[in-house]
Amino acid sequence: MKICLIDPPLPYSSPPLAPLILEYLGGLTKRVMSEAEIELLDPKFSPFSVEKVEADLVGICGSRIVTLPWVYSTADTLRKRGMQVVLGGFNPSAMPEEAKKHADAVVIGEAESVWHEVLEDARKGQLKPFYHGMPLPLENLPLPIRMPGYKFHGIFTMRGCSYGCKFCALRGLYGKAHRYRPIDEVVKEVDSLKERFYWNTDGNIWGGNINRAIDLFTALKGSNKKWYGFGDLKALETSSGDKLIKAARESGLLSLWLGCEEKFVGVFEKKKVEAIKKLKSNGIDPILAIILGKRTDSLDDFDRIVELSDKLGIMVHPFLLVPFPGTELYEEYKPFLLKEGQWKYYDGAHALFSHPQMSPEQREEKFFSIVFELFTLKRVFRHLFEIPLNVFPAGHFAFLMREFPMRQGMKMAYKKWLQDSKSPIQS
Ligand code: SF4
Known part of the structure; x- marks a missing residue:
């Protein structure tokens, strides 16, 4: 059986980052159906023509909402050409009925627990409309199939988040409880990357557990790679903040996106300014x-942004x-x-x-x-x-x-x- 997995392109330019979801789903597919022929397509990086796609099953990731019009029209065309199409990711999980109008099947939630069933049903031409994935422990995960030609690849070390940010779509898919990958498995995956730079795609790199984050960063110290991630300032304001920054820096953290707090507009409290200064003085670009x-x-809140920068x-x-x-x-x-x-x-x-x-x-x-x-x-x-x-x-x-x-x-x-x-x- 030939399986083609596609990551939809964003409408605007984006950094040369390989699509982790695609690479990881490729690795999962290889594990659960080793004889399958797998093709990974990233239309933002390589020329893409929907007319040239040939597969028994096409999986399209619908995690970025702005790409949904592209996802739906591509899925419609492929189905008209007789291919089976499955959609999954944040948005198909949040709006399965809408996604189903454009697909033979929708995976709701995390794919690991149902992917084998999806592939077997597709092989028989008997896909069910919906598959409900259950959150599993994140141990012994398959290694992603790394796509060549990118400057950066992604990894993840955990799923779920106990923080209560109302705007965050991540908690809807992965839940409110943190689930962590074993540190030695993360280190092995980082060591296997050929490139010197990588993205840690965790929703929050401190992971709601400062001691675990310090242990992880300490274990990554020997990898001799540089990385980027998302986080918040709250963890840095604790008594372990200095130790955390030092461990992160020594593990190769180069820059940190701070986007996990709702109230950045307006008064920027003194302790947050201090935390930013500490990041900068440690060579981490916030x-x-x-x-x-x-x-x-x-x-006025809009006007304050340039001043804040x-x-x-x-x-x-x-x-x-x-x-x-x-x-x-x-x-x-x-x-x-x-x-x-x-x-x-x-x-x-x-x-x-x-x-x-x-x-x-x-x-x-x-x-x-x-x-x-x-x-x-x-x-x-x-x-x-x-x-x-x-x-x-x-x-x-x-x-x-x-x-x-x-x-x-x-x-x-x-x-x-x-x-x-x-x-x-x-x-
Ligand atoms: S801290 Fe980050 S990952 Fe967690 S809920 Fe907030 S935005 Fe989402």
Whole structure:
């Protein structure tokens, strides 16, 4: 049986990061059906034509909501051509009935417990409409099939998160309890990577357990690789904060996306400023991913972002709030939603709900105006030169590999927004 797995392309440019979900699902497929012929396709990286796809079963990942229009139209075409299609990931799991309209089967939840059954049913041409995956312990996981030609590959060390961020789609799929991979298995996987850089794709690299994080980072120290991840500042404000930063730095952590806290807008407390200073002095480049445009935000909050970036001396990446289906926030904002079901607008650059004081156009215009201020070449290079020389060249290289695709992506998003709205703003 030939199985083709596809990771849908984002509408805007993205860093040269291999799609971990695809690579991991490839490894899982190899384990549960060793005789299958497996093809992994990443249309953002290699030329792709839906007419050229040939397989008995096609699996498409629907984890990024803005790609759903592409996912659905590709799935429709493949099914018309007689192929069986299965969809899975965050959004098909949160909206299985919608996904089913475009697929022979939908995997709801994590695939590991049901993937063997899906493949056997597909072999017989008897796919069931829905497969409900159960969360399993994360031990003895298959090694991903690594795709060649990328600068970065991803790993994960855990699933689930006990933090209560209302906007987070991750908890809907993986649950609120942390499940950890054995440290020696993570180290083995990192050691098996050929490239020097990798992404830790955990929702929060501290993992809700500071001692486990320190043990993991200490074990990774010998890997001689550099990495990036997502985290929060709360863990760094504890009495173990210094030890945690040191262990993370020695394990090769180069930069940390801080996006796991809802209240970054407005007053930036002294202890958070201190934690950011500590990260910087240890050669870890922090990036603030700030969510804007909540119903409780004001236009002043938008204006404070550029000031905050300059004051902290770090890059800030703003996004307009996206109420992802399946999250607490989605339920809360349901009465105010404006573009429900029009997933192409769920890209972090569109206003998706009504606001007591600001129109959608006001929020979008303001968003793009601060994006252009934050991403001026002058500001980008100023932040680049603020990275300590003791992490040169890896830290500086990582910064450029991240910021330039991001800058390009924002420009593309703006161009698209202009075409849609036909109301240009000054840039
Ligand atoms: S945003 Fe980060 S910290 Fe918050 S629930 Fe999601 S993974 Fe956890």
